[in-house]
Amino acid sequence: MLALVALLSLSIIRWAAVIKYNPLVLAQFNAFRERKDTFSLGVCNGCQFLALLGWIPQLDQGKENGAYILI
DSSP: OHHHHHHHHHHHHHHHHHHHTOHHHHHHHHHHHHOTTOOOOOOTHHHHHHHHHTOSOOGGGHHHHTOOOOO
């Protein structure tokens, strides 16, 4: 089971890297994120993925941009 969790975590890191370091794909993700009519929900590995993309703000940044993290 631990190997599966490690494999999934590594997979998420790779997916995030593919997006972050491919300018065409990154532009598409950024365009999606900037839209006002979309909603993104990351659960479990999805949350890790959004964090690796930088879509989840730091707690000290939350007040500045109007977003908050509830833990």
